[in-house]
Amino acid sequence: MSRAWPGLIVFALAAVAGVAVLAWRAGADERTIAFRIAALPRGPAAVLAPGASVCQTPIDVQEDSDAVSVPVGTSGRPGAPLTISVTGLRGRLLAQGRVRAGYPDGSVQTARFSRIRSGGTVSLCLRNDGREPVYPLGEDVVLDSGTVQAGRKSTMDISLTFLRPHRRSVLDLVPSMFRHAAVFRFGWVGAWTYWVLAVLAVLGVPILCAYALARAAREDGD
Amino acid sequence: MVARAYIRAGVPSGSHTRAPRLRSVPAPLAALLAVVLVFGASWALMVPPGQLPDEPNHIGYTQSLVERHAFPGGGHRTLSTEEDLSLYYALRGDVTRDILKQPAWIKAPERRLHSIGHLPGSDGGGPVPQGQNPPLYYAYETLPYWAVGGSFFDRVYAMRIWSVLLLLVTTTGAWLLAGEIFGRRRTLQLAAAGLAGLQPMVTFMSAGVNPDSGTFAIWTIALWLGVRILRRGLTPASGVAFGALIGLGVWEKATGWGLVPAAACVLAVGWWRLRRGGAPRPAIPLAAGLASFALVAGAWIATATALGRPVINQPKVPPGMTRPSLTSLHTVREFGSYVWQFYLPKLPFQNPFWGMNGGGHRFYDTWLRTGWAAFGWLEVRLPEWMYPVFGIASAVLILGGVAALARADLRRRVDAAIVAFLLLAVVGLFFVLHWADYTYITLQRHAVEQGRYVLPVIAVGGLAAAGTVSLLRRRWQAPAVGLLLAALLTLQLASLAVTMERYFV
Numbered sequence: 001m002s003r004a005w006p007g008l009i010v011f012a013l014a015a016v017a018g019v020a021v022l023a024w025r026a027g028a029d030e031r032t033i034a035f036r037i038a039a040l041p042r043g044p045a046a047v048l049a050p051g052a053s054v055c056q057t058p059i060d061v062q063e064d065s066d067a068v069s070v071p072v073g074t075s076g077r078p079g080a081p082l083t084i085s086v087t088g089l090r091g092r093l094l095a096q097g098r099v100r101a102g103y104p105d106g107s108v109q110t111a112r113f114s115r116i117r118s119g120g121t122v123s124l125c126l127r128n129d130g131r132e133p134v135y136p137l138g139e140d141v142v143l144d145s146g147t148v149q150a151g152r153k154s155t156m157d158i159s160l161t162f163l164r165p166h167r168r169s170v171l172d173l174v175p176s177m178f179r180h181a182a183v184f185r186f187g188w189v190g191a192w193t194y195w196v197l198a199v200l201a202v203l204g205v206p207i208l209c210a211y212a213l214a215r216a217a218r219e220d221g222d
Numbered sequence: 223m224v225a226r227a228y229i230r231a232g233v234p235s236g237s238h239t240r241a242p243r244l245r246s247v248p249a250p251l252a253a254l255l256a257v258v259l260v261f262g263a264s265w266a267l268m269v270p271p272g273q274l275p276d277e278p279n280h281i282g283y284t285q286s287l288v289e290r291h292a293f294p295g296g297g298h299r300t301l302s303t304e305e306d307l308s309l310y311y312a313l314r315g316d317v318t319r320d321i322l323k324q325p326a327w328i329k330a331p332e333r334r335l336h337s338i339g340h341l342p343g344s345d346g347g348g349p350v351p352q353g354q355n356p357p358l359y360y361a362y363e364t365l366p367y368w369a370v371g372g373s374f375f376d377r378v379y380a381m382r383i384w385s386v387l388l389l390l391v392t393t394t395g396a397w398l399l400a401g402e403i404f405g406r407r408r409t410l411q412l413a414a415a416g417l418a419g420l421q422p423m424v425t426f427m428s429a430g431v432n433p434d435s436g437t438f439a440i441w442t443i444a445l446w447l448g449v450r451i452l453r454r455g456l457t458p459a460s461g462v463a464f465g466a467l468i469g470l471g472v473w474e475k476a477t478g479w480g481l482v483p484a485a486a487c488v489l490a491v492g493w494w495r496l497r498r499g500g501a502p503r504p505a506i507p508l509a510a511g512l513a514s515f516a517l518v519a520g521a522w523i524a525t526a527t528a529l530g531r532p533v534i535n536q537p538k539v540p541p542g543m544t545r546p547s548l549t550s551l552h553t554v555r556e557f558g559s560y561v562w563q564f565y566l567p568k569l570p571f572q573n574p575f576w577g578m579n580g581g582g583h584r585f586y587d588t589w590l591r592t593g594w595a596a597f598g599w600l601e602v603r604l605p606e607w608m609y610p611v612f613g614i615a616s617a618v619l620i621l622g623g624v625a626a627l628a629r630a631d632l633r634r635r636v637d638a639a640i641v642a643f644l645l646l647a648v649v650g651l652f653f654v655l656h657w658a659d660y661t662y663i664t665l666q667r668h669a670v671e672q673g674r675y676v677l678p679v680i681a682v683g684g685l686a687a688a689g690t691v692s693l694l695r696r697r698w699q700a701p702a703v704g705l706l707l708a709a710l711l712t713l714q715l716a717s718l719a720v721t722m723e724r725y726f727v
């Protein structure tokens with residue numbers, strides 16, 4: 001048997017085991033979040049009196065979504081019902097959902113709606129349908145997005161978490177990760193670039209390592 | 223007679239008269255370089271712009287050199303409008319250190335940025351801490367910046383890819399260094415170069431706009447050249463090359479000064495061996511080495527002085543305080559206490575040092591954790607259970623390296639000068655790093671140490687790995703290196719995966 005074989009066998013077994021563990025971990029790690037507005041729930045982003053509404057705009061829809069979660073403050077009282085609408089930038093209603101009354105102060109509330117597709121730019125509006133004021137939480141952070149209430153613009157942002165239509169494992173999400181990674185890169189870079197690199201890393205690299213190992217062992221044996 | 227004298231001094235016959243021949247790249251090294259290139263390119267293209275430690279400021283430094291023809295410090299804005307706005311759109315505000323925030327994933331913000339039109343790139347160059355850095359790396363990065371043109375992102379990613387080439391130099395340097403230490407033993411060379419080129423933080427840092435990539439390359443080549451001189455003898459040519467490289471180190475980063483004592487050791491031993499061997503005019507190679515160092519390093523000192531810039535990065539001294547100095551007994555005592563508490567629990571008679579929390583934890587938190595795997599702005603980590611594993615692996619490699627050294631010593635195959643040189647390089651680096659950290663903590667209550675700063679001696683880690691493998695019987699060495707390569711490959715994939723998951727899910 002060639003001097004290289006023991007090294008190659010150990011390398012192959014260990015590399016396959018390593019990649020298998022990574023794939024298993026990625027397959028078991030399921031995600032529900034589609035994307036977030038990059039604002040944390042640090043304080044009230046707006047105060048919604050009964051009947052009032054506030055819109056977060058513009059929002060780049062980074063992934064398909066059919067629900068949104070928002071942390072809501074209620075000053076200790078049971079939370080008022082909310083209507084959550086997703087509209088195009090010209091006001092066309094794209095989707096709508098509701099949050100039932102009675103939720104606790106500071107809790108994160110989720111409204112489901114029909115699916116909105118990634119790639120577009122939308123506004124998301126919250127309307128207080130109850131008789132007590134509530135305040136969605138957020139912070140002032142994003143330059144090109146903000147809230148609009150009664151025609152007045154604010155740089156405050158509501159902490160919005162858009163949810164996926166279905167749970168997806170991290171392994172399932174690899175294609176969308178590659179698509180996301182291609183934004184703000186070289187002009188010619190696309191998701192294909194990352195597929196090529198992934199194939200090289202997962203197939204080409206082990207072959208090259210095995211070749212290096214075999215040649216090294218053979219040259220040492222000369 | 224001259225040739226005989228050089229042979230007695232350890233110089234291979236004829237090497238002082240014949241020009242070195244260019245030989246083909248060994249196949250295992252070529253394959254390893256291809257592997258390193260794949261991972262380097264993956265890191266470079268995957269990490270969002272500005273998401274390496276201090277990368278926006280390093281990009282700004284290069285942009286200032288190209289667009290303003292000036293060092294940063296005198297500009298109106300910290301970063302140019304072009305860099306500021308481009309990063310803002312790409313990062314949807316800012317995602318730095320906040321794992322709940324993700325960069326832009328769709329083309330709409332890219333189109334919005336494009337619709338703004340021309341953004342000035344020459345109105346930056348304001349004061350940033352990295353503006354004190356020496357300019358060599360940034361001058362290197364001006365080439366792709368200038369050559370590629372295009373959008374801001376075209377230039378940034380070209381600079382990153384250009385930086386990856388330095389990782390190939392680091393890997394090759396580690397291969398050559400192992401070749402000098404172990405001889406032509408490809409399996410051991412592969413182990414050493416594999417660790418140097420595929421250790422995840424080395425790859426991550428080398429694939430960004432950051433002078434660390436150049437520092438790793440310069441240190442690794444300097445370690446190889448130093449060992450080569452000690453093994454083969456000092457010649458005028460090797461003295462000039464070595465001295466100039468050490469000089470270039472201080473043009474690259476202030477850390478480069480840490481190599482000076484080790485380099486002095488090489489030149490002194492080289493001269494002494496020539497003299498002992500009866501070589502004619504042994505002072506000439508020594509003088510050549512010293513002169514080339516003085517010329518190159520002196521040029522930086524003269525340039526910095528003429529421009530009113532500090533020669534090394536220094537924190538500002540707050541009113542009422544004085545800069546720590548090793549001439550003060552109090553400072554020496556306090557510095558000793560700081561170093562002790564960095565590595566070990568505080569002793570009862572010691573005063574607690576700022577940020578040490580009783581002592582001992584920074585050794586693990588800083589050197590080990592952020593030295594192995596802390597991506598993005600250090601917030602992207604591997605699963606917590608892996609860090610103790612890194613600790614055990616590091617301990618095995620270090621102990622294995624020491625054991626290999628001890629075994630070689632028992633067989634009287636150790637050149638004490640080489641051990642001293644490598645040890646001085648490591649100690650010199652750690653001294654510079656600890657002194658900088660101590661100074662910043664004392665003056666500004668700000669710890670600056672990060673694990674990546676020890677990576678200029680990654681090639682010594684590679685030697686330790688190869689030494690550990692060398693302890694095994696010959697037939698087990700290739701399997702051990704196979705295991706090491708598989709571990710590094712898995713680690714690279716895991717590191718890329720957690721980084722992708724942090725930014726793109």
